[in-house]
Amino acid sequence: MNIHEYQAKDILQRFGVPVPRGEVASTPAEARAAAEKLGGQVVVKAQVHAGGRGKAGGVKLASNPDEAEKYAAGMLGTQLVTHQTGPQGVPVRKVLIAEATDIADELYLSIIVDGDLGVPVVIASTEGGVEIEVVAEKTPEKLFRVAGDPLLGLSPYHARDIAAALKVPASAQRATAALISNLYRVFVENDCSLVEINPLVITKSGDVIALDAKINLEDDALFRHKDLASLHDPEQEDELELRAHEADLAYVKLDGGRVGCMVNGAGLAMATMDITKWAGADPANFLDIGGSADEKRIEEAFKIIVSDKDVEIILVNLFAGIARADVVAQGIVNAAKETDAKLPMVVAMRGTNADEGRRILNESGLDISAAPDLAGAAEVLRDRLAGMKGGSR
């Protein structure tokens, strides 16, 4: 689960990570009042679940409360489009009014779980304030990584090593090492999947401070953090992903594709996307119905896929184990009739009640091409795509 910058900064502060003074505002008048209270220059920051706000006009420096009010009025109620959002952007309902910091240097600091090592890894770089993906690609030697220990945590000497790698001035080394140790506690104690400070800033007066903050909380651990679960902001999420989440389905929207993929199981999803590529098209999404699925959930799954306007053809790849193929087939047929969806489908079904599933599909009168298996599905999909014109429906 993603949370807003102002919420992330609240957490940081509770763990002793310094952040600029700030207040959140929902109206231009509140923004003005906050700026008056903070005094001096402030930055007005759109609160959305996306980075790249600076370049997109979502972070503005205001010299006085008048300007802060004006910038807030310009952001609130709009959709902010950044390189991390889709073209439709995400709604700005709140702005953070933060004290402007005199920046001497912008650094980068993050913690993620390293999938290979299975432990939290701290990533630090002297190249802050820019996209870290670009640093990783062009100058990977500028990324410094230190793995934490699941039992011992991050040792103080590791924190000092990282502070040294960040090349902060000698006078700020101690404070930076302390900040890193505290950030590690934020990560572990809140069950985060990501904590990212970009930029971490050295101020002209030599202080170290987290100017931006991004926190992702691990969904599967939220039951241990009831207070954090309430930070959820559904408005920031993709509508279909949200709908899927509510139906306990794993749905991921992918950019630029035209094939909707319905599968059961993450491995099968990967293989299905591979064969889609092989067939000469890109997946528009994939929806994992999981192990056990009843007819109602399949119906909802199908409706979600056809609601994606990029989808021109649907590939259903099912290996029925606990989920029964006939139940899935019936769910698809019900949903297709109910939504009056005319999209062609390529269906590969194996496993429990696969014959019955195929019979239901064949007798449904829908535009369905059956495929014997994964390889067969690839060929059928390729042939169907060849017969279709590209472009949107």
Ligand code: ADP
């Ligand atoms: P995003 O990552 O979404 O672009 P940031 O919070 O990182 O948003 O802000 C972008 C840039 O704006 C920062 O790299 C920094 O240069 C500037 N900035 C952000 N907050 C402040 C602040 N409180 N004082 C001064 N400059 C700021």
Ligand code: MG
């Ligand atoms: Mg940033």
